[in-house]
Amino acid sequence: MLKDALIIMGKELKNIFRDKRTIFSTIILPVVLFPVMFGIIGLITKANEEAKAKAEYTVYIESTLSQPDELTKVIDEIHKVGNFGIVNDGINEKAIESNSTAVGLKIGKNGDIFVATVIYNSVKEKSTYAAQKIREALMNLNSELVSAELLSRGINPEELNFVQVNDMVVGVSAENGNVEEAKAKGQFTQILAVLVPYFLLIYIFAGSMGLGIDTTAGEKERGSLSILLVNQVSRTSIALGKMLYLMLMSVLTSVLNLVGLVIGLYLEMSFLGEANMPFSIEIGAAGYVLLFITVILLALLSSGIITLIGSLARSVKEATGYITPIYMIVLLFGISTMQSEGSKAFYYYAAPFINIIFGMKDIFMGTFSVANFLTMFIVNSALVVLFVYLTAKIFNSEKVLEVTTE
Amino acid sequence: MIRAVGLTKKFGDFIAVDGINLNVNQGEVFGFLGPNGAGKTTTIKMLTGTLKPTAGSIEILGMDMKNYPIEIKRRIGVAPDEPRIYEHLKGYEFLEFIISIYKLDKTEMKVKIEELCDAFEVDYLDKLAGEMSHGMRQKLMLISVLMRKPEVLFMDEPTVGLDAKSAKILKELLMKYAREGTTVFMTTHILEIAEKMCDRIAIINKGQIIAEASVSELKEKYRASLEDIFLSLTATNDIKDIVDSL
Numbered sequence A: 001m002l003k004d005a006l007i008i009m010g011k012e013l014k015n016i017f018r019d020k021r022t023i024f025s026t027i028i029l030p031v032v033l034f035p036v037m038f039g040i041i042g043l044i045t046k047a048n049e050e051a052k053a054k055a056e057y058t059v060y061i062e063s064t065l066s067q068p069d070e071l072t073k074v075i076d077e078i079h080k081v082g083n084f085g086i087v088n089d090g091i092n093e094k095a096i097e098s099n100s101t102a103v104g105l106k107i108g109k110n111g112d113i114f115v116a117t118v119i120y121n122s123v124k125e126k127s128t129y130a131a132q133k134i135r136e137a138l139m140n141l142n143s144e145l146v147s148a149e150l151l152s153r154g155i156n157p158e159e160l161n162f163v164q165v166n167d168m169v170v171g172v173s174a175e176n177g178n179v180e181e182a183k184a185k186g187q188f189t190q191i192l193a194v195l196v197p198y199f200l201l202i203y204i205f206a207g208s209m210g211l212g213i214d215t216t217a218g219e220k221e222r223g224s225l226s227i228l229l230v231n232q233v234s235r236t237s238i239a240l241g242k243m244l245y246l247m248l249m250s251v252l253t254s255v256l257n258l259v260g261l262v263i264g265l266y267l268e269m270s271f272l273g274e275a276n277m278p279f280s281i282e283i284g285a286a287g288y289v290l291l292f293i294t295v296i297l298l299a300l301l302s303s304g305i306i307t308l309i310g311s312l313a314r315s316v317k318e319a320t321g322y323i324t325p326i327y328m329i330v331l332l333f334g335i336s337t338m339q340s341e342g343s344k345a346f347y348y349y350a351a352p353f354i355n356i357i358f359g360m361k362d363i364f365m366g367t368f369s370v371a372n373f374l375t376m377f378i379v380n381s382a383l384v385v386l387f388v389y390l391t392a393k394i395f396n397s398e399k400v401l402e403v404t405t406e
Numbered sequence B: 001m002i003r004a005v006g007l008t009k010k011f012g013d014f015i016a017v018d019g020i021n022l023n024v025n026q027g028e029v030f031g032f033l034g035p036n037g038a039g040k041t042t043t044i045k046m047l048t049g050t051l052k053p054t055a056g057s058i059e060i061l062g063m064d065m066k067n068y069p070i071e072i073k074r075r076i077g078v079a080p081d082e083p084r085i086y087e088h089l090k091g092y093e094f095l096e097f098i099i100s101i102y103k104l105d106k107t108e109m110k111v112k113i114e115e116l117c118d119a120f121e122v123d124y125l126d127k128l129a130g131e132m133s134h135g136m137r138q139k140l141m142l143i144s145v146l147m148r149k150p151e152v153l154f155m156d157e158p159t160v161g162l163d164a165k166s167a168k169i170l171k172e173l174l175m176k177y178a179r180e181g182t183t184v185f186m187t188t189h190i191l192e193i194a195e196k197m198c199d200r201i202a203i204i205n206k207g208q209i210i211a212e213a214s215v216s217e218l219k220e221k222y223r224a225s226l227e228d229i230f231l232s233l234t235a236t237n238d239i240k241d242i243v244d245s246l
């Protein structure tokens, strides 16, 4: 029986790989999807940052400072933080509004305290960036003045702290206390935990949907199912063969998707440099194995339910009609859980599809628990077995036969 | 070889096949003759295990269809009315698929395939089925059935769509196989074929068998050409009189 199922699976594979569209959507697209996506994000981010840092800015200064060396100090600090040209003859509001690289600075003194106003165009990214840099320069000036003042009173500013706070980031491995880097990694990991499960869910489900409907309802419609029915194969073998074929394709697609994900992350890193943008998922080898298992469960679950429904339907149209609502619900699960964190109550892991999303989130966020993972594994495996059983039952009943209307 | 008792198929309230009895002997070419929509294809689908009968029993090669569907399918060959072959398989890949399903000997089959390809002038086995014409696919389907040399052959309108030469070759082949002991059950709405090839024919109309005899018996009975008999039998009027007189 299994041997016949494998022969049928082989036939389906041969049949499908003749179709160039299928090769594209099941082999090529999954591999390039994430790299292209991450690559574009990386390129744009990098280009943007570089453009902003390299650009020449103009600061229009309106100063009411009486001592000339005070203004010189301010200007020195501004030169330290970026590529600024100084125009010291008042604020040119028109220029600031129309020129994206221009900002204004009104500076004066109220007693001993510098009072500054930064004027910028908040709609323009570069103007906003320049204003940010001016603020940075002024804060640097502030720190210098504070230090000088303290020193003049005989206090070492280094000794002035009464509370010391250190960051410790959990869930993401920080390399030798490099907290800032770990924070950045944490942020990206969060993005991964949100996006990757969502993409995989959509991609794998939608992929199985096309192929699954074609091999069940589509074959009924084209009448080629009758070739199998009149020949020496049991209907259980036919059901099993089709199920195996779809599962294999789905698993193949998802594995390639994961490979694409890893390539994408490397691309990201090479664009932005590991130190600047440490876009990596540090989930370790065990994490990858768990991710792999979860993705395969997703592939099996999707292809299982699609083969089952496709076999029940009398035509491609009918099958699409049945499966689309399920796809919508799965999409909805994905969207509604996008923002929520990992590690939820037990029943989240007992619900198919939802449990896969949270299972993946847990792996990315380090909130993995053996009990939850096992629940997810058992629930989904049991469902897959049930789907296989029901599909075999349908193939053995009249349901699958009375469709070939000539 | 082929035995059906009270064979019935209902689609909802519509009775497509209405309690027919069939008895075909070994080595016989049996013609199942009837106008369009008479129930020929439905009958053949039940006899070959694709459709489950609403009522009645089927026995092929002495085995009950209910209990031995796979064993029966292993020993029979079916050429459906429409040659529906997986579009993306090449001709030889389709044949290989059939060979692997039946676990046949590859070298032995290769010889048979070559013979049949020669006979039917098939030189396009490396073409995709999706790129073949209807007639080309039909010949491929026939080769996939005939290469196995099954003990019982079911052919649904086998000559429709074939060119004259291929049709003639098929006819000769089927008669040769029958002489060698193969049982042939074929449907047709073409009288000439039934008349020339078949040892015995049954005429089906509206799901019921209205006449069954050898061609010569029928001709003798009515003293008319088979065509006249067929037309008058299947005409809506005066059927009853003819049937009663049979």
Ligand SMILES: Nc1ncnc2c1ncn2[C@@H]1O[C@H](COP(=O)(O)OP(=O)(O)O)[C@@H](O)[C@H]1O
Pocket: A402, A403, A404, A405, A406, B011, B014, B016, B034, B035, B036, B037, B038, B039, B040, B041, B042, B043
């Ligand atoms: N799957 C089906 N559902 C409903 N009616 C059907 C189905 N298959 C065949 N029929 C009807 O049964 C009758 C016999 O059809 P068929 O056996 O194909 O005739 P034919 O003798 O031309 O081969 C026709 O009226 C046809 O419309």
Ligand SMILES: [Mg+2]
Pocket: B040, B041, B042, B081, B156
């Ligand atoms: Mg027909």
